[in-house]
Amino acid sequence: MTSPGIRRPELTEPTGDGDEHVPLRRIAALFHPHRRALATLGVLLVVQAGLGVASPFLLREILDDALPHRDALLVSLLAIGMIAASLGSGGLGVLTTGLSNTVGQQVMNELRVSVYCRFQRMSLGFFTRTKTGEVLSRVFNDIGGVDNVVTTTAASIVQNGTTVLAITVAILIMDWQLALLSLLVVPLFLLFTLRLGGKQRKLARGRTRRMARLTTIVEESLSVTGVLLAKTMGNQSMMRDRFAAESREVAMLERSAALAGRWQRAARTMSLTIIPALVYWVAGLELAGGAAPVSLGTVVAFTSMLNRLLAPATAMQTVSQSVASAKALFGRIFEVLDLPAEIEDRPGAGELAVRGGAVSMRGVGFRYDEDGPWTLRDIDLDVPAGTTTALVGSTGSGKTTLAYLVARLYEVAEGQVCVDGTDVRDVTLASLAAGVGLVSQETYLFHASVRENLRFAKPDATDEELESAAKAAHIHETLAALPEGYDTVVGQRGYRFSGGEKQRMAIARILLRNPPVLILDEATSALDNRTERAVQTELDRLAAGRTTLTIAHRLSTVADADQIVVLDAGRIAERGTHADLLALDGRYARLVRGEAA
Known part of the structure; x- marks a missing residue:
């Protein structure tokens, strides 16, 4: 019996920012069954980050010690060390990418199957109240839309987080004064892009709703019965106009998404030149002012690591924005998973043993x-x-x-x-x-x-x-x-x-x-x-x-x-x-x- 006061479940188009109520811990819980694989992935990423910061230190020794002293053996050893670190980091990169995608696709499969099974458990009445296109959109469009977040986000967070930490420690060790200057300037460029996430999330919600409507139109109008009805009623042009109108809305949203934050993205590109230039400027002023000069090897190695710092720092922010945009889709997915099944086996339900069939x-x-x-x-x-x-x-x-x-x-x-x-x-x-x-x-x-x-x-x-x-x-x-x-x-x-x-x-x-x-x-x-x-x-x-x-x-x-x-x-x-x-x-x-x- 349906409990009094509880309405029968139904999927409707959201009118507000329902995704704001999706806690990140629920998204993280999707990865919980794979925590051992993720732990292995984390260890590999830490080792990869360590190898990534080894090369600049070796480069500094080449410039400040091996080359000035014309020490061919030391140059060779340091160069071989840089090559080995690069090969090790690249090999681990391939390994970690494969492992993260394996875990991600397993999570995607489990999520897709869970949504499908939830729909299967719904009563016949649910499907009479819900558009078929809406159901298809939840299974394909919504889950497909979070594929990138699920398959790469966990690895990206750990990889970029460990890289940022390793590089921060490394530049502090290399030259703490230049490091403090850089750590003050880099966040200014990153803060400039913070507003991009909210705008992308809003556009993602609008695109999701429009794609659900577009899916419904295709499912209804391009089925055998839909085509037959349109042809016999002479309404093919009306169906084309209806599809074209929705398609235009999707195209406009896609254009807005492509143009969103163009100045913010430009700032990221400019920072790759501006921040190293600031380092050279400060180092040059120290030298011109007669202060204890920073060695050439330190400056070159330092700027090399700064360029490596900007990429993972920007990637971390991109991950945050991707998760923010995907929350609209996760909200729709979790809405399906939270649908109460009207008809299901009661606890302790037995087998029906039909004797006569009365x-x-x-x-x-x-x-x-x-x-x-x-x-x-x-x-x-x-x-x-x-x-x-x-x-x-x-x-x-x-x-x-x-x-x-x-x-x-x-x-x-x-x-x-x-x-x-x-x-x-x-x-x-x-x-x-x-x-x-x-x-x-x-x-x-x-x-x-x-x-x-x-x-x-x-x-x-x-x-x-x-x-x-x-x-x-x-x-x-x-x-x-x-x-x-x-x-x-x-x-x-x-x-x-x-x-x-x-x-x-x-x-x-x-x-x-x-x-x-x-x-x-x-x-x-x-x-x-x-x-x-x-x-x-x-x-x-x-x-x-x-x-x-x-x-x-x-x-x-x-x-x-x-x-x-x-x-x-x-x-x-x-x-x-x-x-x-x-x-x-x-x-x-x-x-x-x-x-x-």
Whole structure:
């Protein structure tokens, strides 16, 4: 039961700065399972940073000692040391890059799978309330947008942090006066770029929202049904204009992002020349003023290290800005991960052991929104094992909802639904799915082979079982005659097959699963009369010996049902056999006369 006062979860476009509430510790927690690999990475990066600052000290010795004394052996040793340090640093760079990307991609995979699994756990009602494009955007655009942050940020923080620390210590050792001057000037250039992060974050939020809308338009308008509708309605130009308008907005946001902080970035480039120039200036003034001169080797080595300091210091700030920009995406990802699952296994849920498949409902009530109108109310119903009960009524009377409560595709708000006396909420969803099968009016086929589509119901089914089920559904000859037989790809949503052929494939698929309780959701409503009669015959065979709930579109298809239940505005208005209800001359009789007319 949905708890009182809790609204059903739904994804909506954020209107504020929701990403501001995403704590960095939650992003950092994504890396916690890989802490050992990260610790190894940290050690390697510290060693790499140490090797990185060795070369300037060796260079100073070459300029101040080895060359003035014409010591060829010392020059050779120092030069070899510089080469070895460079090779070691480069090799460790390759190793650490590979390790950081390995960890990052593992985190990305775990994040992507977690989002997908969270969506899978949501109820059917969630997907009726949420745009498909919004779901696709969360899985692809949002997670793809944080790829760089996840795969490189952790390593970048440690690498650049250790490099900055090592260089800071090294320049203090080399010349503390020049070091203090440099450590005062460098932050001034970095502070000049601080405003860039907030602007980039705002642009990232806008781009994310626009891309979600663009994804929705593509998903809706370039599907088979969307293209068919646009062509038959002559509205292709309208769809193009709608897509072009959203695309222009994305392009404008991309342009703004590219131009954002151009002066700040220019300042970084200028600092690479200005800061070393200041060092040469100060050193030259000391020499001109007669103070104890700074050695040439020290000045050259010092400026070399300063250039190395600016790169990781700038990179650290870039990382901060990247994380700030990505927080908008992380906020949307965590919103998905925090969605409360409306329907899930209760603690201690057992396996459903179907004996006969009797279905019963007591005091059942349901509504789609917590404060909305009731779709079903005060439903008491018994469907004896092995019998067929037909649900009839006008559109919106609650037929489909009532049947779907048995499969627990929706959760009752009041009362209980039982199979063989066991509340469906007390059993696992997997065992309930094995016991209750569904054939809907819209047969869904994956863009895969016929064999793969049939095996979706029973992955371990043999080829003989597939053919047996297809023969029972009277579709085997059609499938065997295809160019590649059962290995023929059915096409997007199975559009290479007719409605009747797809329904027969659905029947074959459910026969493979062989559930004792069966729900037929207006399974022939979209078929022509001839095809409907043929498919209905197969459905009647499928229902034989099973507990069946059939949602009727044409009343003539349910005249032989053991029980007919007439729904009106979410309540049971009448029940009985076809003959009984005709004799009652009530709502059912009027529906039959209306259909005959």
